[in-house]
Amino acid sequence: MPETFYRMKRLPPYVIAEVNAMRHAARRDGRDIIDLGMGNPDQPPPQHVIDKLCEVAAKPTAHGYSQSKGIPGLRRAQASYYANRFGVELDPDSEVVVTMGSKEGLASMATAVTAPGDVILAPSPSYPIHTFGFIIAGATIRSVPTTPDARYWQALENAMSFTVPRPTMLVLNYPSNPTAEVVDAEFYQRIVDWAKENKVWLLSDLAYSELYFDGKPTPSIMQAKGAKDVAVEFTSMSKTYSMAGWRMGFAVGNRELISALTRVKSYLDYGAFTPIQAAACAALNGPQDVVEENRQRYQKRRDVMVEAFGRAGWDIPPPPASMFAWAPLPEAFKEMGSLEFSKQLLEKAEVAVAPGVGYGEEGEGFVRIAMVENEQRLRQAARNVKRFLDAR
Numbered sequence: 001m002p003e004t005f006y007r008m009k010r011l012p013p014y015v016i017a018e019v020n021a022m023r024h025a026a027r028r029d030g031r032d033i034i035d036l037g038m039g040n041p042d043q044p045p046p047q048h049v050i051d052k053l054c055e056v057a058a059k060p061t062a063h064g065y066s067q068s069k070g071i072p073g074l075r076r077a078q079a080s081y082y083a084n085r086f087g088v089e090l091d092p093d094s095e096v097v098v099t100m101g102s103k104e105g106l107a108s109m110a111t112a113v114t115a116p117g118d119v120i121l122a123p124s125p126s127y128p129i130h131t132f133g134f135i136i137a138g139a140t141i142r143s144v145p146t147t148p149d150a151r152y153w154q155a156l157e158n159a160m161s162f163t164v165p166r167p168t169m170l171v172l173n174y175p176s177n178p179t180a181e182v183v184d185a186e187f188y189q190r191i192v193d194w195a196k197e198n199k200v201w202l203l204s205d206l207a208y209s210e211l212y213f214d215g216k217p218t219p220s221i222m223q224a225k226g227a228k229d230v231a232v233e234f235t236s237m238s239k240t241y242s243m244a245g246w247r248m249g250f251a252v253g254n255r256e257l258i259s260a261l262t263r264v265k266s267y268l269d270y271g272a273f274t275p276i277q278a279a280a281c282a283a284l285n286g287p288q289d290v291v292e293e294n295r296q297r298y299q300k301r302r303d304v305m306v307e308a309f310g311r312a313g314w315d316i317p318p319p320p321a322s323m324f325a326w327a328p329l330p331e332a333f334k335e336m337g338s339l340e341f342s343k344q345l346l347e348k349a350e351v352a353v354a355p356g357v358g359y360g361e362e363g364e365g366f367v368r369i370a371m372v373e374n375e376q377r378l379r380q381a382a383r384n385v386k387r388f389l390d391a392r
Contacts, residue, residue: 010135014128016358019342023352034381037352039177039323039370041242043297046283046290049241053279062278066271069262070098070250074277077284078235078250085209086220094255095228097262100272102207102234102249105261106171107133109203109232112264113257114139119163121156121170121200125356125363127177130205134169142167143360146176148183160198170195173205175218178359178368179326180319182212185219192224192231201257202231207249208322210240210291213299218321222253232257239323240291241283247272248280298323301371301378308382313389316369325369326356332392338367349388351381 019037026033044050056062069075075092082088090096099105106129114120116138122131124143131141142163144155159167172191174183195202204221212218221231232253238244251261271277305325306318316327328334333341338355345367346352354370356363373381 052282056275102236110137112260124360175208175321204233207236312386349384
Protein backbone atom coordinates (compact mmCIF):
# COMPACT_ATOMS: atom_id res chain seq x y z
CA MET A 1 0.00 0.00 0.00
CA PRO A 2 1.56 3.36 -1.07
CA GLU A 3 2.56 5.80 1.65
CA THR A 4 1.37 8.80 -0.38
CA PHE A 5 -1.30 8.96 -3.06
CA TYR A 6 -0.08 9.90 -6.55
CA ARG A 7 -1.93 13.20 -6.88
CA MET A 8 -1.05 14.24 -3.35
CA LYS A 9 2.61 13.97 -4.29
CA ARG A 10 2.02 16.59 -6.98
CA LEU A 11 0.43 19.11 -4.62
CA PRO A 12 2.81 21.22 -2.51
CA PRO A 13 1.78 22.53 0.90
CA TYR A 14 -0.75 25.33 0.50
CA VAL A 15 1.25 28.17 2.05
CA ILE A 16 -1.74 30.50 2.30
CA ALA A 17 -3.28 27.93 4.66
CA GLU A 18 -0.53 28.72 7.19
CA VAL A 19 -1.70 32.32 7.47
CA ASN A 20 -5.34 31.21 7.52
CA ALA A 21 -4.63 28.87 10.44
CA MET A 22 -2.93 31.68 12.35
CA ARG A 23 -5.92 33.95 11.72
CA HIS A 24 -8.38 31.36 13.00
CA ALA A 25 -6.27 30.75 16.11
CA ALA A 26 -6.02 34.48 16.83
CA ARG A 27 -9.77 34.92 16.52
CA ARG A 28 -10.36 31.98 18.83
CA ASP A 29 -8.24 33.86 21.37
CA GLY A 30 -10.55 36.86 21.03
CA ARG A 31 -8.25 39.08 18.98
CA ASP A 32 -9.79 41.54 16.51
CA ILE A 33 -8.21 40.46 13.22
CA ILE A 34 -8.90 42.66 10.19
CA ASP A 35 -9.16 40.03 7.47
CA LEU A 36 -7.89 41.32 4.12
CA GLY A 37 -6.71 37.87 3.07
CA MET A 38 -9.64 36.05 1.49
CA GLY A 39 -11.74 37.51 -1.32
CA ASN A 40 -15.00 36.98 0.54
CA PRO A 41 -17.64 39.67 -0.18
CA ASP A 42 -19.02 41.32 2.96
CA GLN A 43 -22.35 42.36 1.40
CA PRO A 44 -25.46 40.18 0.84
CA PRO A 45 -27.02 39.53 -2.57
CA PRO A 46 -29.93 41.76 -3.66
CA GLN A 47 -33.14 41.15 -1.74
CA HIS A 48 -35.11 40.11 -4.83
CA VAL A 49 -32.56 37.34 -5.44
CA ILE A 50 -32.94 36.03 -1.89
CA ASP A 51 -36.72 36.27 -2.24
CA LYS A 52 -36.64 34.18 -5.41
CA LEU A 53 -34.52 31.54 -3.69
CA CYS A 54 -37.04 31.29 -0.85
CA GLU A 55 -40.01 31.29 -3.22
CA VAL A 56 -38.74 28.40 -5.31
CA ALA A 57 -37.39 26.48 -2.32
CA ALA A 58 -40.91 26.52 -0.84
CA LYS A 59 -42.20 24.49 -3.77
CA PRO A 60 -42.43 20.75 -2.99
CA THR A 61 -41.24 19.90 -6.52
CA ALA A 62 -38.03 21.94 -6.29
CA HIS A 63 -35.94 19.54 -4.25
CA GLY A 64 -35.11 16.78 -6.70
CA TYR A 65 -32.07 16.47 -8.92
CA SER A 66 -31.46 19.44 -11.16
CA GLN A 67 -29.82 19.61 -14.60
CA SER A 68 -26.05 19.21 -14.61
CA LYS A 69 -25.56 21.69 -17.47
CA GLY A 70 -27.93 24.19 -15.84
CA ILE A 71 -31.64 24.85 -16.22
CA PRO A 72 -32.57 26.29 -19.66
CA GLY A 73 -33.72 29.63 -18.27
CA LEU A 74 -30.36 30.24 -16.58
CA ARG A 75 -28.40 29.37 -19.70
CA ARG A 76 -30.59 31.77 -21.68
CA ALA A 77 -30.02 34.46 -19.05
CA GLN A 78 -26.26 34.09 -19.36
CA ALA A 79 -26.48 34.26 -23.14
CA SER A 80 -28.48 37.49 -22.78
CA TYR A 81 -25.83 38.89 -20.44
CA TYR A 82 -23.14 38.32 -23.08
CA ALA A 83 -25.32 39.88 -25.78
CA ASN A 84 -26.07 42.97 -23.69
CA ARG A 85 -22.65 43.45 -22.09
CA PHE A 86 -20.27 42.38 -24.85
CA GLY A 87 -22.35 42.22 -28.04
CA VAL A 88 -21.60 38.48 -28.31
CA GLU A 89 -24.25 36.02 -29.47
CA LEU A 90 -24.23 32.60 -27.78
CA ASP A 91 -26.35 29.51 -28.32
CA PRO A 92 -27.60 28.68 -24.79
CA ASP A 93 -27.97 25.00 -25.72
CA SER A 94 -24.50 24.34 -27.15
CA GLU A 95 -22.27 27.24 -26.08
CA VAL A 96 -23.25 27.78 -22.44
CA VAL A 97 -22.96 25.50 -19.40
CA VAL A 98 -23.62 26.37 -15.77
CA THR A 99 -20.81 25.59 -13.32
CA MET A 100 -20.55 25.60 -9.55
CA GLY A 101 -18.47 28.74 -9.61
CA SER A 102 -15.65 29.43 -12.04
CA LYS A 103 -13.23 27.38 -9.90
CA GLU A 104 -15.22 24.15 -10.33
CA GLY A 105 -15.68 24.93 -14.01
CA LEU A 106 -11.95 25.24 -14.59
CA ALA A 107 -11.21 22.07 -12.62
CA SER A 108 -13.86 20.08 -14.49
CA MET A 109 -12.58 21.42 -17.81
CA ALA A 110 -9.09 20.27 -16.88
CA THR A 111 -10.48 16.81 -16.13
CA ALA A 112 -12.37 16.79 -19.43
CA VAL A 113 -9.62 17.80 -21.85
CA THR A 114 -6.24 17.02 -20.26
CA ALA A 115 -4.26 13.89 -21.02
CA PRO A 116 -1.40 12.74 -18.75
CA GLY A 117 1.75 14.50 -19.85
CA ASP A 118 0.04 17.38 -21.64
CA VAL A 119 1.80 20.71 -21.28
CA ILE A 120 -0.40 23.61 -20.18
CA LEU A 121 0.68 27.24 -20.28
CA ALA A 122 -0.45 29.14 -17.19
CA PRO A 123 0.46 32.55 -15.77
CA SER A 124 2.66 33.04 -12.73
CA PRO A 125 1.60 34.50 -10.37
CA SER A 126 -1.93 33.16 -10.74
CA TYR A 127 -4.88 31.87 -8.77
CA PRO A 128 -3.98 28.29 -7.72
CA ILE A 129 -6.74 26.53 -9.73
CA HIS A 130 -5.18 27.85 -12.94
CA THR A 131 -2.23 25.57 -12.39
CA PHE A 132 -3.23 22.92 -9.90
CA GLY A 133 -6.49 22.05 -11.63
CA PHE A 134 -4.37 20.77 -14.50
CA ILE A 135 -1.66 19.28 -12.31
CA ILE A 136 -4.33 17.20 -10.54
CA ALA A 137 -5.53 16.08 -13.98
CA GLY A 138 -2.01 14.84 -14.85
CA ALA A 139 -0.64 17.73 -16.88
CA THR A 140 2.69 19.52 -16.70
CA ILE A 141 2.67 23.31 -16.26
CA ARG A 142 4.95 25.69 -18.10
CA SER A 143 4.71 29.17 -16.63
CA VAL A 144 4.38 32.38 -18.61
CA PRO A 145 4.36 35.91 -17.17
CA THR A 146 1.10 37.43 -16.01
CA THR A 147 1.94 40.92 -17.27
CA PRO A 148 0.94 41.05 -20.98
CA ASP A 149 4.03 42.88 -22.23
CA ALA A 150 6.82 41.99 -24.67
CA ARG A 151 8.20 39.45 -22.20
CA TYR A 152 4.82 37.68 -22.23
CA TRP A 153 4.76 37.23 -26.00
CA GLN A 154 8.37 36.09 -26.07
CA ALA A 155 7.58 33.50 -23.40
CA LEU A 156 4.74 32.14 -25.55
CA GLU A 157 7.01 31.87 -28.57
CA ASN A 158 9.72 30.14 -26.53
CA ALA A 159 7.19 27.71 -25.13
CA MET A 160 5.98 26.70 -28.59
CA SER A 161 9.52 26.44 -29.97
CA PHE A 162 11.25 24.54 -27.18
CA THR A 163 8.64 22.58 -25.22
CA VAL A 164 8.16 18.86 -25.90
CA PRO A 165 5.39 17.95 -26.25
CA ARG A 166 4.04 21.23 -27.57
CA PRO A 167 1.62 22.99 -25.24
CA THR A 168 -2.06 22.30 -25.89
CA MET A 169 -3.73 25.00 -23.82
CA LEU A 170 -3.15 28.51 -22.45
CA VAL A 171 -4.89 29.87 -19.35
CA LEU A 172 -5.74 33.59 -19.24
CA ASN A 173 -7.05 35.61 -16.29
CA TYR A 174 -7.82 39.31 -16.70
CA PRO A 175 -8.60 41.16 -14.50
CA SER A 176 -5.94 39.05 -12.87
CA ASN A 177 -6.19 37.36 -9.53
CA PRO A 178 -3.90 38.19 -7.74
CA THR A 179 -2.24 41.05 -9.66
CA ALA A 180 -5.41 42.94 -10.80
CA GLU A 181 -3.84 43.58 -14.22
CA VAL A 182 -6.17 44.14 -17.17
CA VAL A 183 -5.95 43.84 -20.95
CA ASP A 184 -7.71 45.51 -23.86
CA ALA A 185 -9.64 44.12 -26.83
CA GLU A 186 -6.53 44.29 -29.03
CA PHE A 187 -4.74 41.89 -26.69
CA TYR A 188 -7.56 39.37 -26.95
CA GLN A 189 -7.60 39.56 -30.74
CA ARG A 190 -3.85 39.02 -30.88
CA ILE A 191 -4.00 36.03 -28.50
CA VAL A 192 -6.87 34.45 -30.45
CA ASP A 193 -4.92 34.83 -33.70
CA TRP A 194 -1.85 33.34 -32.01
CA ALA A 195 -3.85 30.41 -30.64
CA LYS A 196 -5.34 29.58 -34.04
CA GLU A 197 -1.92 29.73 -35.67
CA ASN A 198 -0.36 27.48 -33.01
CA LYS A 199 -3.36 25.14 -32.49
CA VAL A 200 -3.68 25.96 -28.80
CA TRP A 201 -6.93 26.09 -26.82
CA LEU A 202 -7.59 29.19 -24.70
CA LEU A 203 -9.29 29.20 -21.31
CA SER A 204 -10.17 32.70 -20.08
CA ASP A 205 -11.14 33.32 -16.45
CA LEU A 206 -13.26 36.50 -16.36
CA ALA A 207 -14.52 36.17 -12.81
CA TYR A 208 -13.98 39.90 -12.11
CA SER A 209 -15.60 41.19 -15.30
CA GLU A 210 -17.80 43.75 -13.53
CA LEU A 211 -15.34 45.01 -10.91
CA TYR A 212 -13.62 47.53 -13.15
CA PHE A 213 -12.76 51.05 -12.00
CA ASP A 214 -12.45 54.58 -13.32
CA GLY A 215 -15.10 54.00 -15.99
CA LYS A 216 -12.98 51.54 -18.01
CA PRO A 217 -15.04 48.37 -18.70
CA THR A 218 -13.14 45.12 -19.09
CA PRO A 219 -13.53 43.30 -22.42
CA SER A 220 -14.27 39.61 -23.04
CA ILE A 221 -12.14 37.31 -25.13
CA MET A 222 -15.36 36.26 -26.87
CA GLN A 223 -15.46 39.68 -28.54
CA ALA A 224 -12.38 38.80 -30.60
CA LYS A 225 -12.95 37.60 -34.16
CA GLY A 226 -12.67 33.80 -34.28
CA ALA A 227 -12.71 33.40 -30.48
CA LYS A 228 -15.33 30.65 -30.60
CA ASP A 229 -12.94 28.56 -32.69
CA VAL A 230 -10.40 28.27 -29.87
CA ALA A 231 -11.68 29.74 -26.60
CA VAL A 232 -13.91 29.12 -23.61
CA GLU A 233 -14.52 31.78 -20.99
CA PHE A 234 -15.48 31.30 -17.34
CA THR A 235 -17.48 33.85 -15.35
CA SER A 236 -18.87 33.91 -11.84
CA MET A 237 -21.70 35.54 -9.93
CA SER A 238 -19.68 35.49 -6.71
CA LYS A 239 -18.35 39.04 -6.79
CA THR A 240 -20.73 40.72 -9.24
CA TYR A 241 -23.80 39.93 -7.13
CA SER A 242 -22.13 39.10 -3.77
CA MET A 243 -23.12 35.43 -4.17
CA ALA A 244 -19.81 33.74 -3.36
CA GLY A 245 -21.27 30.99 -1.18
CA TRP A 246 -23.98 30.19 -3.71
CA ARG A 247 -21.37 28.75 -6.12
CA MET A 248 -22.82 29.97 -9.39
CA GLY A 249 -20.71 30.33 -12.51
CA PHE A 250 -20.68 29.71 -16.25
CA ALA A 251 -18.50 28.51 -19.10
CA VAL A 252 -19.24 29.80 -22.59
CA GLY A 253 -17.67 29.55 -26.00
CA ASN A 254 -16.24 26.81 -28.21
CA ARG A 255 -18.81 24.06 -28.73
CA GLU A 256 -16.29 21.21 -28.65
CA LEU A 257 -14.88 22.29 -25.30
CA ILE A 258 -18.32 23.06 -23.87
CA SER A 259 -19.53 19.64 -24.97
CA ALA A 260 -16.57 17.94 -23.27
CA LEU A 261 -17.14 19.91 -20.08
CA THR A 262 -20.86 19.14 -20.12
CA ARG A 263 -20.22 15.44 -20.58
CA VAL A 264 -17.74 15.23 -17.71
CA LYS A 265 -20.04 17.19 -15.42
CA SER A 266 -22.87 14.78 -16.21
CA TYR A 267 -20.77 12.07 -14.56
CA LEU A 268 -19.62 14.22 -11.63
CA ASP A 269 -22.67 16.18 -10.47
CA TYR A 270 -26.40 16.78 -10.88
CA GLY A 271 -26.07 20.54 -11.06
CA ALA A 272 -26.65 23.22 -8.45
CA PHE A 273 -29.78 23.21 -6.29
CA THR A 274 -32.66 24.32 -8.55
CA PRO A 275 -33.80 27.21 -6.29
CA ILE A 276 -30.27 28.63 -6.45
CA GLN A 277 -30.33 28.45 -10.24
CA ALA A 278 -33.74 30.15 -10.28
CA ALA A 279 -32.41 32.89 -8.02
CA ALA A 280 -29.40 33.30 -10.32
CA CYS A 281 -31.88 33.88 -13.17
CA ALA A 282 -33.48 36.60 -11.08
CA ALA A 283 -30.08 38.23 -10.56
CA LEU A 284 -29.18 38.24 -14.26
CA ASN A 285 -32.63 39.20 -15.55
CA GLY A 286 -33.61 41.63 -12.79
CA PRO A 287 -32.49 45.14 -11.80
CA GLN A 288 -28.76 45.64 -12.23
CA ASP A 289 -28.33 48.45 -9.69
CA VAL A 290 -26.34 46.13 -7.43
CA VAL A 291 -23.65 45.68 -10.09
CA GLU A 292 -22.90 49.39 -10.22
CA GLU A 293 -23.24 49.69 -6.44
CA ASN A 294 -20.67 46.95 -5.87
CA ARG A 295 -18.36 48.49 -8.45
CA GLN A 296 -18.52 51.88 -6.74
CA ARG A 297 -18.13 50.28 -3.31
CA TYR A 298 -14.89 48.53 -4.25
CA GLN A 299 -13.53 51.59 -6.07
CA LYS A 300 -14.12 53.73 -2.97
CA ARG A 301 -12.45 51.12 -0.80
CA ARG A 302 -9.53 51.02 -3.20
CA ASP A 303 -9.08 54.79 -2.97
CA VAL A 304 -9.32 54.78 0.83
CA MET A 305 -6.89 51.88 1.17
CA VAL A 306 -4.27 53.32 -1.19
CA GLU A 307 -4.42 56.74 0.54
CA ALA A 308 -4.45 55.42 4.12
CA PHE A 309 -1.76 52.79 3.63
CA GLY A 310 0.37 55.33 1.75
CA ARG A 311 0.21 57.73 4.72
CA ALA A 312 1.18 54.77 6.93
CA GLY A 313 4.35 54.32 4.90
CA TRP A 314 3.30 51.50 2.56
CA ASP A 315 2.86 52.62 -1.04
CA ILE A 316 0.41 50.38 -2.91
CA PRO A 317 -0.29 50.77 -6.65
CA PRO A 318 -4.03 51.37 -7.17
CA PRO A 319 -5.54 48.34 -8.93
CA PRO A 320 -7.50 49.13 -12.13
CA ALA A 321 -9.98 46.30 -11.47
CA SER A 322 -10.95 43.36 -9.21
CA MET A 323 -11.36 43.34 -5.43
CA PHE A 324 -7.63 42.96 -4.77
CA ALA A 325 -4.49 45.06 -4.57
CA TRP A 326 -1.13 43.51 -5.44
CA ALA A 327 1.20 45.17 -2.99
CA PRO A 328 5.01 45.01 -3.03
CA LEU A 329 6.51 44.38 0.40
CA PRO A 330 7.66 47.54 2.19
CA GLU A 331 11.32 48.19 1.50
CA ALA A 332 12.49 47.30 5.01
CA PHE A 333 10.81 43.87 4.79
CA LYS A 334 11.78 42.74 1.27
CA GLU A 335 14.43 40.29 2.49
CA MET A 336 11.91 38.67 4.84
CA GLY A 337 9.78 37.16 2.08
CA SER A 338 6.02 37.34 1.65
CA LEU A 339 5.09 34.41 3.89
CA GLU A 340 7.04 35.57 6.94
CA PHE A 341 5.91 39.17 6.37
CA SER A 342 2.27 38.04 6.27
CA LYS A 343 2.72 36.10 9.49
CA GLN A 344 4.30 39.04 11.28
CA LEU A 345 1.67 41.45 9.97
CA LEU A 346 -1.02 39.19 11.38
CA GLU A 347 0.71 38.67 14.72
CA LYS A 348 1.86 42.23 15.36
CA ALA A 349 -0.61 44.40 13.42
CA GLU A 350 -3.64 42.09 13.53
CA VAL A 351 -4.09 42.48 9.76
CA ALA A 352 -4.39 39.38 7.58
CA VAL A 353 -3.18 39.42 3.95
CA ALA A 354 -2.32 36.64 1.51
CA PRO A 355 1.40 35.97 0.84
CA GLY A 356 2.27 36.39 -2.81
CA VAL A 357 4.36 33.23 -2.95
CA GLY A 358 1.11 31.31 -2.53
CA TYR A 359 0.25 32.31 -6.11
CA GLY A 360 3.43 31.01 -7.66
CA GLU A 361 7.16 31.59 -7.56
CA GLU A 362 6.83 34.93 -9.37
CA GLY A 363 4.55 36.16 -6.59
CA GLU A 364 7.38 36.36 -4.08
CA GLY A 365 7.96 39.90 -2.90
CA PHE A 366 4.26 40.78 -2.90
CA VAL A 367 1.11 40.24 -0.86
CA ARG A 368 -2.48 40.26 -2.06
CA ILE A 369 -4.79 42.57 -0.14
CA ALA A 370 -8.53 41.93 -0.44
CA MET A 371 -10.75 45.00 -0.21
CA VAL A 372 -13.46 43.17 1.69
CA GLU A 373 -13.73 45.42 4.75
CA ASN A 374 -15.46 48.79 4.91
CA GLU A 375 -13.63 52.11 4.81
CA GLN A 376 -13.50 52.45 8.59
CA ARG A 377 -11.87 49.06 8.99
CA LEU A 378 -9.43 49.80 6.16
CA ARG A 379 -8.34 52.98 7.96
CA GLN A 380 -8.01 51.02 11.20
CA ALA A 381 -5.87 48.47 9.34
CA ALA A 382 -3.68 51.31 8.07
CA ARG A 383 -3.16 52.61 11.63
CA ASN A 384 -2.18 49.12 12.75
CA VAL A 385 0.19 48.81 9.81
CA LYS A 386 1.80 52.17 10.64
CA ARG A 387 2.56 51.05 14.20
CA PHE A 388 4.01 47.82 12.83
CA LEU A 389 6.22 49.61 10.27
CA ASP A 390 7.36 52.25 12.73
CA ALA A 391 8.44 49.57 15.20
CA ARG A 392 10.81 48.04 12.66
